[in-house]
Amino acid sequence: MSQTWNIDASHTSLDFAVKHMAISTVRGHFKALSGTVTTNESGALESIEANIDASSIDTKDAQRDGHLKSPDFFDVATHPTITFKSTNVQAKGGNEYTVTGDLSMHGITKPVTLEVETVAAIKDPWGMTRTAASATGKISRKEWDLTWNQVLEFGALVVGDEIKITLEIEAVIPPATPAA
Numbered sequence: 001m002s003q004t005w006n007i008d009a010s011h012t013s014l015d016f017a018v019k020h021m022a023i024s025t026v027r028g029h030f031k032a033l034s035g036t037v038t039t040n041e042s043g044a045l046e047s048i049e050a051n052i053d054a055s056s057i058d059t060k061d062a063q064r065d066g067h068l069k070s071p072d073f074f075d076v077a078t079h080p081t082i083t084f085k086s087t088n089v090q091a092k093g094g095n096e097y098t099v100t101g102d103l104s105m106h107g108i109t110k111p112v113t114l115e116v117e118t119v120a121a122i123k124d125p126w127g128m129t130r131t132a133a134s135a136t137g138k139i140s141r142k143e144w145d146l147t148w149n150q151v152l153e154f155g156a157l158v159v160g161d162e163i164k165i166t167l168e169i170e171a172v173i174p175p176a177t178p179a180a
Helices: 063-070
Strands: 003-007 013-020 024-030 032-040 043-054 081-093 096-105 106-125 129-140 158-173
Touching: 024 063, 032 129, 032 158, 043 096, 043 106
Parallel strands: none
Antiparallel strands: 003 032, 003 158, 013 024, 013 158, 032 043, 043 081, 081 096, 096 106, 106 129, 129 158
């Protein structure tokens, strides 16, 4: 029997990193996300679904965040949500998986692959059952038509194409609903 876990947004992070002017790395994250993780009866990962509020992007620079929310990038007025839905979960052995899924953002859906490592479930001090996972992957922002850029005097681009993604997910089994 499958078990559905709710992503605990207050204990989950979705971070990204991109090269800036070919010399440094800018990091940011999305502050608002929700979703579910499904495991089988032995606790093995079966699926992941996530919804991210694109307007919750935070790079510690309000001006840059405003530009990222604009039509030059995420166009959050038109495309307010980024979603991920797994389409294939491949066990690699132990608690490691390769998860392929559809990433939809900026009105475009493309497959992405994440490397995922899970941990065994625990009971927290309040009696809730929790689990966690770490996931990493890379995407090309051009594949989602996020192409704004400027060429610098020495030929490098202001914003790199490769985006490194890191997720730290904590999930909890929702409390049982009392029978009516």
